[in-house]
Amino acid sequence: MAPLGRPCCDFRMTSILTYTFKNLPSTSKWALRFSVRPLSCSSQLRATPAAQTKSKKTLAKPNIRNVVVVDGVRTPFLLSGTSYKDLMPHDVARAALLGLLHRTSVPKEVVDYIIFGTVIQEVKTSNVAREAALGAGFSDKTPAHTVTMACISANQAMTTGVGLIASGQCDVVVAGGVELMSDVPIRHSRKMRKMLLDLNKAKTLGQRLSLLSKFRLNFLSPELPAVAEFSTSETMGHSADRLAAAFAVSRTEQDEYALRSHSLAKKAQDEGLLSDVVPFKVPGKDTVTKDNGIRPSSLEQMAKLKPAFIKPYGTVTAANSSFLTDGASAMLIMAEEKALAMGYKPKAYLRDFVYVSQDPKDQLLLGPTYATPKVLEKAGLTLNDVDAFEFHEAFSGQILANFKAMDSDWFAQNYMGRKTKVGLPPLEKFNTWGGSLSLGHPFGATGCRLVMAAANRLRKEGGQYGLVAACAAGGQGHAMIVEAYPK
């Protein structure tokens, strides 16, 4: 109980309770419970105030294994319909896995488990993690599963891995994500599918003919997957536009933010900072070496675009939204002692994380606002402690609406049950190497990119804590603390 320090806030009782549980001698049960159900207990780790001001503490927890990121890579993120357009999702995922193997030289047989996130599933490879792993030459004895949680699918893959390691079930996990928007499953209509299935079962010619006689031309109209909420039927862009309007975010502000993202991404690319990108020799095409969606434009050019969703007066346009992207990412995470035993110099610790969810209609994209204070409080940090913010940029309007929500006492009091506002992340620490608006956003793969960007920025700039946050369809959100591994 030593690190508990002086109890000085509302968390006192819960902390004590939590620690009591965690100190139970049972090997894994409680620990597992902690790591997979982070929302249910508030784990408060408070150093004494004096220690806090002198030097930053580490976020290690007693009796819980430290989980580290050895390294992570991604394929270049490409506008969909470009170089990856003839591939299948597991091809791109395999490229990321091969890149990771090359980068880390990890022996395939030490990998205990593989988890990938994806959103729009290719029906032939519904467990894309397994297909990609087999193709990449991982042992057929290494199990793999696929998770889906909209734009935070890769985050879910990583935190699932964290849970497996922290609970002692695994030592080495590969987590990643993939999305291929160049090809999406377009289905026959339900009526057509029903007829085809019934035809399968029909035994006589008469039965077949009678089924066929029911055919109508409208059976042929296909069903397209939409980036729309199932519960509300509203497309995400439409919701983002309403969100921007609710927070009075202007078109100009949105265009300016998008321009910032593209400019910073361009700079990072030119300076070679995007070291997580690995080249990918696409069969039948040239080797792809860099992201192709980074296109800094001018405000005048951007102002000419018409609104994409709410016409004619909306503010969300193609230029201030993230674009449909193909790409994959992969990351090697290990128990700290395992990584050290294998001689690795890890890049970062994966620390506290939270998942949040709220109204999928009117607060669809406000996940970061809700998740940020929660994860900071869980880790015993404040906004000021964070050196690198990496937020997922779905739309400029969404980022700016989140900023306004985080900066509003009224919103905090009326919707978050907080006394005061969350506070505004300083822009000079925020997505300084670009973001989803400019680098691209393959839904299932973005989470790993965010974590690697935070880890690499901390290494480069010498900070200690990174905060990753993202919103996702379904009105969900996620945040995680990344702590730089001491050099």
Next chain:
Amino acid sequence: MASRAIGSFRRFPASKTLRCPGYICRNFAGSSALLTRTHINYGVKGDVAVVRINSPNSKVNTLNKELQSEFVEVMNEIWASDQIRSAVLISSKPGCFIAGADINMLAACKTNQEVTQISQEGQRIFEKLEKSPKPIVAAISGSCLGGGLEVGVPAAFDMMLTGRNIHADRAKKMGLVDQLVEPLGPGLKPPEERTIEYLEEVAVTFAKGLADKKISPKRDKGLVDTFYLTELTSVAMGIPFVRQQIYKKVEEKVRKQTKGLYPAPLKIIDVVKTGIEQGSDAGYLSESQKFGELAMTKESKALIGLYHGQVLCKKNKFGAPQKEVKHLAILGAGLMGAGIAQVSVDKGLKTILKDATLAGLGRGQQQVFKGLNDKVKKKALTSFERDSIFSNLTGQLDYQGFEKADMVIEAVFEDLSLKHRVLKEVEAVIPDHCVFASNTSALPINEISAVSKRPEKVIGMHYFSPVDKMQLLEIITTEKTSKDTTASAVAVGLKQGKVIIVVKDGPGFYTTRCLAPMMSEVIRILQEGVDPKKLDSLTTSFGFPVGAATLVDEVGVDVARHVAEDLGKAFGERFGGGSLDLLKQMVSKGFLGRKSGKGFYIYQEGVKSKNLNSDMDSILASLKIPPKSEVSSDEDIQYRLVTRFVNEAVMCLQEGILATPAEGDIGAVFGLGFPPCLGGPFRFVDLYGAQKIVDRLRKYEAAYGKQFTPCQLLVDHANSPNKKFYQ
């Protein structure tokens, strides 16, 4: 021509036919107000004037006299100002633009001329708005009805006639509106507030665009255009012969729908005709005059009376109950039980539906699902909303969870011993505060509550079938029912969207008791040899929505028999007339009405036209009685039915079953289909004259005896012409 950015139209019981002036506007914090007025104000944003409408001390904005002059003033200023190039009209009230004419203002008018004058003043403004040299954008959020809609819209035929409520996206499709603004969620202020602000921003941009000629005011071709403005139609309308044919067709259709009982739609056709044939000035003049005439008709008074009655019956005069009902349980998953469940779950009440058998329960659950799914088909709900609403329903065969119930509504068969059994079973499992409500149409509540350990918690809630369509709920209190129990029942009923009357206990309560003597007369008339089809047409042409014979089929012959028997015992000869044997024989032959496929008519799935059930001929022949020629004219037949109804209703007031005449009128119109154009039995006595009704009753009394003896209260009203149910 003006354009508008709009939110949503909502239900409001004022009809488009009330065309009246007067606008209510108010200042807006933040914009630079040029002038401060009591009700209307406007600010200027750039070169756009923003006129704000806000009736003080009222939830809705209505068009009334006082505010008219202020509106004219403001508009004149806007037209005169050099700095202003366009204007936006907007309401400061979330959810209401202008709900129509102020009914009280119309009711206060004593003569046609007064109303005509009001109408003319309104027309002048509308005309000016229409011809405005500066673009005017109406930013509408919420209900916009009657005169409110005319702020910038040239009148649309279809809407004028039916006073329909149109949903926002439909309005856009019809071409009534140009742009839709979707409501916003939470931001830096309450969502409603920010939505109006946003609506205004969009409207201002629009107005600017129109003034700068960057946006063309031309609308998508919608239904309105196809009716009014498309080239083809206007060419066709240019040919007098075609025009005459169109007038004729419309008139025919209207006559068929209204049976000539509602004068307004026909006058509207007249007005439109005048406008087209003789030019708009003549049209406007004719409109204001006809409007004046209409406002003075009995029908207008009857309908306005119903409106006020309905407003009254949408309030809980018993105050807030001590404990809000959050968990509801319904016993019996039959037609009524499932119907009650449907109107409860879709208002967010957690509801248990319990039945004795899995098959019965399944049927009830399916009924609820179908009711919700039909709304999905009509796009009133999304499939997701349907699913989450349906999740509020728990179907079960046991009493699990009843320990949490705040109210139990039983809707089991109309059998006293069965009701006693479930009451005792339920009381063993429910908490102390739980209300036990019985849904019965005739069994006296005090007989049901006789076996209760806590009669103060027992109450009657009489729903009408189909529950999701019929607006009325009749709540029955016994002498032992506590006030809090009543408050609780009314609160639940209001939540279910019902119009509620609260009556005292007694055989048949109010509604069933009024209906029974009329039904008895229906049987006698049939026995006298009047064809059911003829009888149906006589009743519908009097204004009843459903013919009398059809009504028996719809209610169910067995139910009608039950009620006739029970009430016959309770009230004796007065409820006599037709022979109960007719119903008994029908029941024995299985002619139970629509539910069994046969009654007076034959009902077949998918067959719309109704054919008479020829097997009824022998039954009717065997019970035939000779008609009395002095009281058997068509009119006499109609009045024999109506006067028995009215006499019984007045007797209910006399005996204190009813608390107020208004509740009597609402109950009769909304529960039993008493002709709305007559305003209900009490309004009918006032408008038609008590003396004339008593005279008729005496005439029928002479022919048939006691069943037509006018009750004392009615006689009192006839004797002193100043006595009115509505002063």
